[in-house]
Amino acid sequence: MAxxxxxxLGAYEVISFLGMGGMxxxxxxxxxxxxxxxALKILPESMAHDSQRMARFEREARTLASLNHPDIAAIYGxxxxxxxxxxxxxxxxxETLAERIGRLAPATDDHRSHVGSALPQELGPFCWQDAQSARGRRV
Structure with missing residues (x-):
């Protein structure tokens, strides 16, 4: 989509691309x-016309909205x-998990493949962040 x-998008103005995930x-x-x-997580148009993908996207939103934990990014809507x-x-x-892994232990292609396949698609190594937000949250 890029x-x-x-x-x-409504009241939101895109500044820059951050990454890509499973959804x-x-x-x-x-x-x-x-x-x-x-952060705006945009559902690709091809998925927006798929009722199962839309249901999954909406389920993700409801799940995030039901959580209140210092290690989980808040959903605003x-x-x-x-x-x-x-x-x-x-x-x-x-720093993303992928960046941290690369910095701390440069891996072989076989290792990268194993790490990538061990994580659920939605929770790939580019989705995890090691950060301190203004509220001291680690996500």
Missing amino acids: LRAGTR GEVYRARDTKLGRDV LEESGSMRALVMELVEG
Whole structure:
């Protein structure tokens, strides 16, 4: 999908691409109403027309909304604009698990393959963050 900086989704303005997960692309965006940066997890349009994928996406949103834990990024809401759907989440900055693994123990291709296959698709090594947010949360 590759959204460009400046693209709007409701009150959110895309700033930059952050990464890709099993259910879509993640962008840094600015909440123009509340004046804060957030993470937008955009469901690809091809998945937005798949009722099973949509149900999974909405289930993920409800699950996140039911959790309140210092190690889990908060969800702020669901946003829809045209055929685009997004989870609006707390932006957590820091080193990803993939970056940490690469920095601490450069791995062979076989090792990278094993680590990648051992994690659920939604929780791949680029989705994990080691960061301290403003509230002292580690995500």
